Amino acid sequence: MASERYNAPVREKHWQQVWKERSTFRTKEGGKRPKCYVLEMFPYPSGRIHVGHSRNYTMGDVLARYKRAKGFNVLHPMGWDAFGMPAENAAMERKVHPGKWTYENIDVMRAQLQSMGLSIDWEREFATCHPDYYRHQQKLFLDMLKKSLAYRKSSKVNWDPVDMTVLANEQVIDGRGWRSGALVEQRDLTQWFFKITKYSDDLLDALGTLDKWPEKVRLMQANWIGRSEGLMVRWALALKTAPKGFKELEIYTTRPDTLFGASFLAIAPDHPLATAAAAKNAELAAFCAECRRLGTSVAALETAEKMGFDTGIRAVHPLDPDWELPVYVANFILMDYGTGAIFGCPSGDQRDLEFARKYGLPVVPVVMPKDGDAAKFAIGDTAYVDDGVMINSRFLDGLDTKAAFEEVAKRLESEKLDRKPVAQRKVNYRLRDWGISRQRYWGCPIPVIHCEDCGVVPVPDADLPVMLPEDATFDVPGNPLDRHPTWKHVACPTCAKPARRETDTMDTFVDSSWYFVRFTAPHADTPVDQKAANYWLPVDQYIGGIEHAILHLLYSRFFTRAMGASGHLKKTLKEPFAALFTQGMVTHETYRTRNGQWVPPSEVRLEGEGEARKAFDIGSGQPLEIGSIEKMSKSKKNIVDLDDFIDQYGADTARWFVLSDSPPERDVIYTDVGVQGARRFVQRVWRLVEDCAEAGSGKGAPRPPSFGPEADQLRRAAHKALNSVSQNIEGLRFNVAVAQIYEFTNTLQSMTARTGEGLQWALREATELLVQMVGPMLPHLGEECWARLGYNTLLADQPWPEAEPALLVDDTITIAVQVNGKRRDELTVARTATREEIEAAALELEPVVRALSGRPVKKVIVVPQRIVNVVG
RNA sequence: GCGGACGUGGUGGAACUGGUAGACACACAGGACUUAAAAUCCUGAGGCGGCAACGCCGUGAGGGUUCGACUCCCUCCGUCCGCACCA
Numbered sequence: 001m002a003s004e005r006y007n008a009p010v011r012e013k014h015w016q017q018v019w020k021e022r023s024t025f026r027t028k029e030g031g032k033r034p035k036c037y038v039l040e041m042f043p044y045p046s047g048r049i050h051v052g053h054s055r056n057y058t059m060g061d062v063l064a065r066y067k068r069a070k071g072f073n074v075l076h077p078m079g080w081d082a083f084g085m086p087a088e089n090a091a092m093e094r095k096v097h098p099g100k101w102t103y104e105n106i107d108v109m110r111a112q113l114q115s116m117g118l119s120i121d122w123e124r125e126f127a128t129c130h131p132d133y134y135r136h137q138q139k140l141f142l143d144m145l146k147k148s149l150a151y152r153k154s155s156k157v158n159w160d161p162v163d164m165t166v167l168a169n170e171q172v173i174d175g176r177g178w179r180s181g182a183l184v185e186q187r188d189l190t191q192w193f194f195k196i197t198k199y200s201d202d203l204l205d206a207l208g209t210l211d212k213w214p215e216k217v218r219l220m221q222a223n224w225i226g227r228s229e230g231l232m233v234r235w236a237l238a239l240k241t242a243p244k245g246f247k248e249l250e251i252y253t254t255r256p257d258t259l260f261g262a263s264f265l266a267i268a269p270d271h272p273l274a275t276a277a278a279a280k281n282a283e284l285a286a287f288c289a290e291c292r293r294l295g296t297s298v299a300a301l302e303t304a305e306k307m308g309f310d311t312g313i314r315a316v317h318p319l320d321p322d323w324e325l326p327v328y329v330a331n332f333i334l335m336d337y338g339t340g341a342i343f344g345c346p347s348g349d350q351r352d353l354e355f356a357r358k359y360g361l362p363v364v365p366v367v368m369p370k371d372g373d374a375a376k377f378a379i380g381d382t383a384y385v386d387d388g389v390m391i392n393s394r395f396l397d398g399l400d401t402k403a404a405f406e407e408v409a410k411r412l413e414s415e416k417l418d419r420k421p422v423a424q425r426k427v428n429y430r431l432r433d434w435g436i437s438r439q440r441y442w443g444c445p446i447p448v449i450h451c452e453d454c455g456v457v458p459v460p461d462a463d464l465p466v467m468l469p470e471d472a473t474f475d476v477p478g479n480p481l482d483r484h485p486t487w488k489h490v491a492c493p494t495c496a497k498p499a500r501r502e503t504d505t506m507d508t509f510v511d512s513s514w515y516f517v518r519f520t521a522p523h524a525d526t527p528v529d530q531k532a533a534n535y536w537l538p539v540d541q542y543i544g545g546i547e548h549a550i551l552h553l554l555y556s557r558f559f560t561r562a563m564g565a566s567g568h569l570k571k572t573l574k575e576p577f578a579a580l581f582t583q584g585m586v587t588h589e590t591y592r593t594r595n596g597q598w599v600p601p602s603e604v605r606l607e608g609e610g611e612a613r614k615a616f617d618i619g620s621g622q623p624l625e626i627g628s629i630e631k632m633s634k635s636k637k638n639i640v641d642l643d644d645f646i647d648q649y650g651a652d653t654a655r656w657f658v659l660s661d662s663p664p665e666r667d668v669i670y671t672d673v674g675v676q677g678a679r680r681f682v683q684r685v686w687r688l689v690e691d692c693a694e695a696g697s698g699k700g701a702p703r704p705p706s707f708g709p710e711a712d713q714l715r716r717a718a719h720k721a722l723n724s725v726s727q728n729i730e731g732l733r734f735n736v737a738v739a740q741i742y743e744f745t746n747t748l749q750s751m752t753a754r755t756g757e758g759l760q761w762a763l764r765e766a767t768e769l770l771v772q773m774v775g776p777m778l779p780h781l782g783e784e785c786w787a788r789l790g791y792n793t794l795l796a797d798q799p800w801p802e803a804e805p806a807l808l809v810d811d812t813i814t815i816a817v818q819v820n821g822k823r824r825d826e827l828t829v830a831r832t833a834t835r836e837e838i839e840a841a842a843l844e845l846e847p848v849v850r851a852l853s854g855r856p857v858k859k860v861i862v863v864p865q866r867i868v869n870v871v872g
Numbered sequence: 873g874c875g876g877a878c879g880u881g882g883u884g885g886a887a888c889u890g891g892u893a894g895a896c897a898c899a900c901a902g903g904a905c906u907u908a909a910a911a912u913c914c915u916g917a918g919g920c921g922g923c924a925a926c927g928c929c930g931u932g933a934g935g936g937u938u939c940g941a942c943u944c945c946c947u948c949c950g951u952c953c954g955c956a957c958c959a
Contacts, residue, residue: 005911044959084959158957168957216876220954223875299955302873332873336956351873431956438957508959546953549876585953631952661884661897667952669884673898680911681897687912739886739896746896749913816892821940823892861939867891871939 006686008650012780016117024796025119027075029535036072037536038064039516041544041552044081045105045127049112050639051670052586052632055658058777059583059734060543061118062659065776066729068119069800075536077519078113078120080106082129083508085168088442091474098442099470102129112642116651117779119796124522128511129442133518135465136527137510138447142458143566145448149195152456155435156270158295159187163477166439169297179477186270186292191437192446192504196558200225200429202574203557212579214665217549224550226430230254231409232339233423235265238314238324243276248417249315249327252338252428256412257404260393261345261366263356265315265327266308268335273327277311284309284329291331298334306355307331318412318422319394330355336432346383353383366393367401434555436507441472441480443505451492451499460493466501479503512552513559516542516576517569528568537569541732542577546665549582581732584667586658588638590627591615598637599624602644629669640670652778653679659734659777682781684745685774689785691752692767697760699790708757717747718766719807725773726800734777741773772801817842818869819851827868835862842868 019025040060043053057078064076080102087098094101106127113120126133144150158167160177166189171178196203204225207218234250249265267274269291278285287309294300308328317323325343332351333342346356347365356363367388368377374391387401396404412423437446445466447459459466469487472480481487481503492499514527520536521529544552556576564571591599604624605616615624632639645654657678662668707715721744728737748766751759768789775782775795786795814828815838825847829838839860842848852872859871 041959046959081959086958166957169955170958172957220876224955226875296957297955299873302955304873306873435956440957507957509956512959545959546877547959548954550954551956552959663885666878666885671884671898674884677898683911735884736886736896742896814892818892818940821891821938826892859939861891863891867940869891869939 006683006781006784008652008682008780009647011784012115012117012646012651015780015783016114018783018794019117019119019796022794024794025076025121026123027073027077027121029073029532031073033071033073035075035536036064036067036541037075037516037520037539038067038541039075039077039519039539039543041542041548042079042081042512042515043109044084044086045102045109046086046634047105047108049109049642050632051642051645051654051658052588052639054116054642054654055586055664055668056543056545056583057113057116057118058655058658059581059664059732060541061116061120061655061779062729062734062776063541063543063732065119065779065796066726066800068796069772069776069798071799074119075519076118076120077124077522078118078122079125079515079519079522080109080127080129081508081512081515082106082127083134083443083505083511085440085442088440088474091442092477095474097470097472098474099129099468102127102442115646116642116655119779124519126515126518126522128444128508128515131465131467133515134444134511136518137444137506137514138459138464138466139461140514140527140563140566140568141506141510142447142461143568144194144562145458147562147566149198149562149565150192150436151195152190152192153433154188154190155193156186156296157189157191157439158184160184160477165477165479167295169295169300172295172297172300175293175295175300183293184295185289186296189437189439191435192502192506193433193435193437194558194562196434196555197429197431199558199561200227200431202561203431203554206557206574210575210577210580213577214580214582217546217553217580217582220549221554224431224554226428228254228428228430230338230426230428231256231412231423232426233259233318233343233412234417234420235315235318235343236417237327238316241312241314243273243280243313246273246276246313249273249341250339251341251343252426253343254428255345255348255405256408256423257390257393257396257399257401258345258348258366259317259319259343259408260396261347261364262317262325262343263346263361263363264308264325264344264359266330266333266342266344266355267311267327268333268340269329269331270335271329271333271340273313273341274311274329277313277329281311284311288329291329294331301334302332304331306351306358308355308359310359318415318417319408326361328355328359337430338428347379348383348385350383350385353379353381364392366390366396370400434507434509434558436510437504438507439479439482439503440505441468441474443508444511445481446502446504446506448502449490449492449499450502451495451497453497454492454494454499457492457494457499463493481505509552509555510559513555514563516556517560517563526568528563530568530570533569534573537573538576538578541579541581543581543583545585546582553577553580581665583664584662585631586670587629587631587667588640588670589629590636590638591624592627593617593622593624598635600637601640631667632670645675649675649679650682650780652682652781655777655779656681656738660738661735664732664734681742681745682778684749685770685778685781685785688745688749688752689767689771689788692763693788693790695752695760695763697764699764701761701764704758704761706757707762708759710751710754710756711758711762714747714751714759714762714766715804716807716810717744718762718769719803722769722773722801723803723808726803729776738777741770744773745770769801771795772798813865815865816867817845817848818867819848820871821869822851824848824851831865833864835864838862838864838868842870 040056064074068074082102087102090101091098162180162182172184234248269288278288308330311327313327314324344352346353346363365379369388390396390399390404415422447466449457488501521532560576563569591604603618605618615626725737771785782795813831817825825845855872857872861869
C-alpha cells in the first residue's frame with residue numbers, strides 16, 4: 001500500500017529546478033516540427049499574482065505542454081505590460097519611483113509564475129517599460145508618422161480644474177475628480193492619433209476570416225466599427241434665427257426614409273453652431289457648460305437624463321420649403337459621430353420619442369408594420385423602429401422602407417442648396433481614430449520635437465530611445481515630464497535652435513499592440529526580426545479575458561496592418577491571432593467592515609451555513625458584512641494570494657482547481673471546498689501510481705497475447721479516456737477533460753482489486769496513460785509519477801500517447817426507446833443492427849407495449865445508434 | 873442609454889450537428905477501517921406520490937416549431953462584461 005503522502009511543495013521545487021537545468025522549455029526556430037505559438041495576455045505588474053490571474057496562464061500552459069507532446073515546436077513566452085497609471089499613483093502615494101515599484105513587482109510576480117511550473121521560455125521575457133522595448137516602439141511610431149498613420153488633432157479630455165491635470169475616465173467619479181473632488185470639465189487639447197479608421201473596412205471585412213475567434217467577440221468588434229450606410233443632408237437655416245455666418249446645418253442619417261416624421265434637429269453641445277448660438281445666449285451657454293461637466297465618457301453621457309435646449313434657430317425641411325423645425329442642443333448627441341447633428345423622428349426612434357414627449361414636440365408615425373392599418377396606427381410609449389410601409393409621407397406613402405430610402409436619396413441628391421446637392425450618400429463608421437496621447441510620466445515617450453520654425457520634427461533614429469528622465473517628481477498632480485526642469489529642452493534636430501520635446505507619452509495599449517511580435521525575437525536590434533516573425537506568426541492560440549474583446553484586440557489587429565504598411569511585417573500577414581479564447585474570471589466573496597473597509601479572505605473567519613452564515617474579522621473579532629461574489633481584485637481585496645496557496649497545497653492543486661468544474665470561458669467561484677477536492681485528487685493519483693509501481697507489471701513488460709474481459713474493459717476505458725481527453729484539451733474544454741479523467745480514475749481504481757487474464761499488464765498500461773493524461777495539467781506530479789514508474793526520462797519530453805482505434809469502438813450499443821417522445825426503456829443492440837431489426841426489437845419491449853396501452857402504432861422513428869421513438 | 877453574453881439538482885457543472893437531462897466533482901446521509909480523529913474506501917440521492925413495481929413533474933418565466941427541445945424561434949425576468957484615458 002501507498003506509504004507516504006505526496007509532498008507537493010517540496011517535489012514541485014525539485015522538478016522546476018530540473019526543467020530549468022535542462023532548459024526543457026527553451027525555444028528555437030526551425031527544425032522539421034510544425035510551429036505552435038501559444039500566448040496568454042501578458043500581465044500588468046500590479047504587485048502580486050493571485051489565484052484569479054493563475055487561471056489564464058494554467059490554460060495556456062496545458063495547451064503548450066500538450067502541443068509540445070504532440071510534436072509541435074512551441075513558443076510560449078511571458079513578459080510584462082509594465083507601463084501604466086498604478087505605478088504613477090504609487091509614486092504619488094508612497095513616494096516610490098514608478099520604475100522601482102514596477103521592477104520590484106515584476107521580480108515578485110516572476111517568481112510566483114515560476115512557482116506555478118509554467119512551461120515558459122523565460123529567456124524571452126521583457127518588460128514594456130524598459131528602454132530596450134520602448135526604443136523599438138518609438139521607431140515604429142516614427143515609421144507610422146512617415147506613412148501618415150500618426151497625426152495630431154484637437155480632442156477632448158477630462159480636466160480637473162483644481163489639480164490642473166487630465167483625468168482618466170476611471171478617475172472621474174460622478175462628474176468629479178477622484179482626488180480633488182472638483183467638478184470635471186471637458187477641455188480641448190492637441191493630441192496624437194493613430195489613423196485606425198484608414199482600415200475600418202478591412203478590420204470589419206477580415207473578421208469573416210477569423211473563424212477560430214468566438215462569434216461574440218467578432219460581433220462586438222463589428223458593432224464597434226459600426227459601418228452604416230446613410231445620407232448627409234444639408235438643411236437651410238432660417239436666416240433671421242441663425243447666428244451670423246451660419247446658413248445651413250449638415251446632419252447624418254441612416255433613415256432618410258423617415259424624413260416626413262422629423263420634428264426637430266439636435267446638435268452636440270460642442271457643435272460650432274451651438275458655440276456660436278451660445279455666445280449670444282447666456283442660458284444656452286450655461287446648458288452647454290453643464291453638458292461638458294459630464295466628462296468625456298460615452299457611458300456617462302448616454303446614461304445621463306436626456307436633456308435638450310431650444311436654440312431658437314429654425315431649419316427648413318429639405319423636402320418642404322414651408323416647413324420649419326426647431327434646432328435643439330442635446331446632451332446625448334456626440335460631436336465625434338457623423339456630423340455631430342441629427343434630425344429627430346420620434347415615431348421611429350425610442351430616444352427621439354422620449355425627447356419629443358419631454359419637450360412637447362409632434363410625433364407623426366411614418367412607418368407602420370406591413371399588415372398595419374394606416375388610419376389606426378399610432379405611437380404610444382414605444383417607437384416603431386423596424387422596417388415597414390410608409391404612411392403620412394406624401395410621395396413616399398405605400399413604399400417599403402428601402403424603396404423610400406432610395407427615393408429620398410435620389411431626390412435630395414439632385415436638388416441644390418446654394419448650388420450644391422442637398423444630400424449625398426455616405427458610408428459612416430462609428431470607429432474613431434485612436435487617441436494615444438497621455439499627459440503622464442510612466443509611458444513610452446512620443447519621439448518628436450516641437451520647433452517654432454520647423455514645426456513637428458521627428459527625433460532622428462540615431463537619437464533613439466528618447467528616455468524617460470529618472471529624476472522626475474511626483475509630489476504634485478500634473479505631467480511630471482512637462483514640469484521637469486531640463487528634460488524637454490533640446491535643440492531642434494533640423495535647425496539646431498532651442499526647441500522642446502513632446503511631453504505626452506503613449507497610451508499603454510500601444511505597448512500591448514505589438515508585444516506578441518517582439519516575443520518572436522526579443523533581443524533583435526530592430527523592432528522585428530522578419531525571419532523569426534514570419535516563422536512564428538500568427539499566434540496560434542491567444543488566451544485572455546473577455547474584457548479585452550474590443551480595444552486591445554482591435555488595436556493589435558490595426559498594428560499588424562500598420563507594421564505591414566511601414567515595412568516591419570510582411571503585408572500578407574493581416575491577422576495577429578489565428579485563434580482566440582476568452583477565459584472567465586475567478587471570483588470570490590467580498591467582506592467589509594461596518595465602516596465599509598474591504599477585508600481579505602485570509603483575515604476572515606466564517607461560521608454557520610446558508611442564511612445563517614456569518615463572517616468575523618480574525619484579528620478584532622468584529623462581525624463583517626458578507627458582500628457579493630466578484631472577480632478577484634486588489635481594490636476589493638477578495639483575493640487569494642498564489643504564494644499562500646502554493647505553500648499550503650502546491651502548484652498542481654492550484655492548476656487542477658482552476659481547470660475543474662467551470663467551463664473555462666465562464667467565471668469560476670473560488671471556494672475552499674473546491675480546493676480540497678483538487679488536493680484530494682492529486683494525492684489519489686499518487687497513491688494509484690505507488691500501488692501500481694509495487695503491484696503491477698514492470699516497466700516494459702511484454703504485452704500478453706490476449707486479454708480477459710476485465711482487462712479488456714479497463715483497456716477500453718483507458719483508450720477512450722485518452723481519446724476524449726486529447727480532444728477536450730485541444731478544444732480547451734478543460735473542465736470536461738478533468739471530469740473524464742475523474743471517471744477513468746474511478747474505473748482504474750475499481751479494477752485494482754480484481755483479477756483476470758492480462759489485467760496486471762492492463763493496469764500498468766492504464767496507470768501510465770493516466771500519468772500522461774494528467775501531465776499537462778499536473779506537470780510536477782506527472783514527473784514524480786513518471787519517475788516512480790521507473791523511467792529516468794522526463795515526462796515533459798515524452799510524446800503524447802496514441803489511442804488504439806480498435807478499443808474505441810464497441811460491438812454493441814445501448815439506445816433509448818421512447819413512446820411519444822418519452823423515454824420508456826433502453827435497448828442494447830449490435831452496432832451494425834439495421835433499422836428494421838431495431839424497430840422490431842423496440843416494439844416487443846414490455847414497457848413500450850404498456851405505454852402504448854393497446855393504441856395502434858402510427859409511426860416509428862429510428863435513428864440508428866441514437867434513438868427509437870414510437871408514435872402511437 | 874447602447875452593444876454583447878449568460879441562466880440546468882443543495883452547489884460547480886455535463887449533454888457531440890434537435891435524440892436516454894443531471895456525467896464528473898463538491899456538499900450531505902448511511903456504512904467499513906480506527907481506542908478516537910484525520911485520511912481512505914463502499915453505498916445512497918432531481919422533486920412529488922408509492923412498501924415496491926411504477927407514475928407524474930422537471931433545464932429562469934410564459935408561448936411556439938417538431939415524432940422528439942437544455943439545444944431552434946418569439947416575449948418577459950434576472951445576472952455579468954464592454955462603451956474609446958483602468959489594464
